[in-house]
Amino acid sequence: MVTLNQTSLDIELDQPSQFHYVWLRDNCICSECMHPDTLERTLITAEIADDIAPQDAQVDKDSLVIDWNDGHHSRYPLVWLKSHNYSQSRFNSDPAAGEIKLWDREFQSRIPSYDYQALHDSQQTLLEWCCDLRDYGLTIVRNAPLVEGEIERFAEYVGVVREVIYDRLHNVRATPGEYNAYNVASTTLELKPHTDMPCYNNPPGVQMFHFLVNETEGGESTAVDGFNIAAKLKEQDPQAYRILATTPVSFQMDSARGDIASSNPLLTLDANGELKVFRFSNQLARPCNIAAEDMDDFYRAYRKIGRMIEAPENKVQFRLNTGDMMVTNNLRVMHGRNAYGGEGQRHLQLSYMDMDDVLSRIRMILKQQQEAS
Numbered sequence: 001m002v003t004l005n006q007t008s009l010d011i012e013l014d015q016p017s018q019f020h021y022v023w024l025r026d027n028c029i030c031s032e033c034m035h036p037d038t039l040e041r042t043l044i045t046a047e048i049a050d051d052i053a054p055q056d057a058q059v060d061k062d063s064l065v066i067d068w069n070d071g072h073h074s075r076y077p078l079v080w081l082k083s084h085n086y087s088q089s090r091f092n093s094d095p096a097a098g099e100i101k102l103w104d105r106e107f108q109s110r111i112p113s114y115d116y117q118a119l120h121d122s123q124q125t126l127l128e129w130c131c132d133l134r135d136y137g138l139t140i141v142r143n144a145p146l147v148e149g150e151i152e153r154f155a156e157y158v159g160v161v162r163e164v165i166y167d168r169l170h171n172v173r174a175t176p177g178e179y180n181a182y183n184v185a186s187t188t189l190e191l192k193p194h195t196d197m198p199c200y201n202n203p204p205g206v207q208m209f210h211f212l213v214n215e216t217e218g219g220e221s222t223a224v225d226g227f228n229i230a231a232k233l234k235e236q237d238p239q240a241y242r243i244l245a246t247t248p249v250s251f252q253m254d255s256a257r258g259d260i261a262s263s264n265p266l267l268t269l270d271a272n273g274e275l276k277v278f279r280f281s282n283q284l285a286r287p288c289n290i291a292a293e294d295m296d297d298f299y300r301a302y303r304k305i306g307r308m309i310e311a312p313e314n315k316v317q318f319r320l321n322t323g324d325m326m327v328t329n330n331l332r333v334m335h336g337r338n339a340y341g342g343e344g345q346r347h348l349q350l351s352y353m354d355m356d357d358v359l360s361r362i363r364m365i366l367k368q369q370q371e372a373s
């Protein structure tokens with residue numbers, strides 16, 4: 001049963017549902033409106049008539065069939081309408097959509113850990129690893145080959161390397177007792193939890209380490225779930241949350257290849273008001289340039305979240321050994337390490353991807369599995 005209104009129609013699917021004429025006309029899936037090979041829209045949305053409306057609309061078998069007043073004829077499978085039904089709540093037709101699972105110190109005993117070879121032997125295992133990275137933002141991969149450049153090769157196995165102003169394959173090492181560094185990561189000092197490259201307007205979404213050797217004393221890796229910190233702050237101090245979601249903070253870093261600087265809120269929200277990007281790097285923050293009357297309130301909020309990041313109950317700590325990789329969602333999870341010493345060597349290599357590459361791999365594996373079944 002279809003009821004025609006002024007600018008929309010009502011139809012009973014699993015629930016009473018409403019679809020607007022302009023939306024339906026725009027999303028016609030016939031081969032005239034959508035290229036049959038590329039599945040790209042060929043209909044020009046801007047050219048749809050302002051008074052677009054059905055002359056006739058009815059359910060025929062398992063489809064909604066519409067004869068439009070511009071002479072076009074459309075057929076929408078009901079199953080397609082159900083999966084794109086926006087009338088009661090927002091739909092999500094992305095097969096790679098996941099569920100954010102927040103964590104704190106208790107997560108330490110159950111950080112998702114995978115065997116390197118298993119990720120190459122089984123697409124199902126690779127899928128599970130991608131999903132854990134998507135949902136938790138922190139994973140460990142054990143027993144990777146002790147070969148220089150392996151982290152770059154692994155990134156290419158999953159997706160595409162995201163280049164930044166450092167080398168495509170970045171080395172982190174220090175000779176204990178010597179200060180031979182150009183940034184704190186390359187010293188033996190403690191490295192406070194941070195996200196990498198917050199100076200980019202679009203920071204790399206996946207941060208990947210590979211320990212070619214780790215024979216030092218100390219130097220345990222640390223990680224903090226920035227989304228969990230933000231959720232706690234929102235509950236405990238909504239005003240501080242709002243300040244950090246609306247006040248731009250300046251970050252900058254440079255290398256021989258470039259000088260990157262930008263100002264963005266520590267908490268970047270999406271169009272629905274949900275947290276999308278968490279940035280935090282004490283060492284890369286630059287003097288903030290905000291209105292004088294806002295300065296005291298900003299520092300109160302900024303220092304509060306900084307203390308929450310340092311709180312032991314929010315932080316996991318674990319040892320990464322020679323051959324281990326750590327992979328984080330760098331738009332959510334902060335990483336760091338304790339100070340280290342001793343006679344042993346410590347050398348890791350670092351590369352980046354984007355979270356889009358991880359979600360892309362999920363969609364591709366699911367598609368393969370669907371085609372094979």
Ligand SMILES: [Fe+2]
Pocket residue numbers: 185194195196335
């Ligand atoms: Fe880092």
